[in-house]
Amino acid sequence: QVQLGESGGGLVQAGDSLRLSCAGSGRTFSDYAVGWFRQAPGKEREFVATISWHGISTHYADSVRGRFTISRDNAKNTVYLQMNSLKPEDTAVYYCAAEILASIGTFDWEYGTWGQGTQVTVAS
Numbered sequence: 463q464v465q466l467g468e469s470g471g472g473l474v475q476a477g478d479s480l481r482l483s484c485a486g487s488g489r490t491f492s493d494y495a496v497g498w499f500r501q502a503p504g505k506e507r508e509f510v511a512t513i514s515w516h517g518i519s520t521h522y523a524d525s526v527r528g529r530f531t532i533s534r535d536n537a538k539n540t541v542y543l544q545m546n547s548l549k550p551e552d553t554a555v556y557y558c559a560a561e562i563l564a565s566i567g568t569f570d571w572e573y574g575t576w577g578q579g580t581q582v583t584v585a586s
Contacts, residue, residue, distance in 0.1 A: 463553055464488045483542055486560060513533070531543075558576075
């Protein structure tokens with residue numbers, strides 16, 4: 463079983479950038495696909511981005527495509543979410559999740575391991 467920990471959240475202004483990190487420990491993190499999800503107050507958790515275990519395949523939600531970039535450094539057991547041109551509607555708790563998948567996963571039920579989340583707040 464892999465353990466996950468997110469970091470990098472904070473309070474920023476609209477148009478700013480943040481980079482979230484998802485650090486994995488325990489089992490071989492490079493075997494796992496990773497997804498980023500977010501949950502805003504009063505809303506359901508939603509998919510943001512995913513990357514395959516080898517980093518070749520990625521997929522984004524329409525709401526973030528072109529602004530967010532997911533990447534991974536398996537030597538550092540870390541997946542990143544670079545968030546540019548942030549908008550107030552990006553405000554949420556961001557979670558990373560991991561699972562051994564053939565490629566990528568866009569549904570939360572596909573993932574068995576979750577981090578504790580990191581708060582991102584974008585002020586207008």
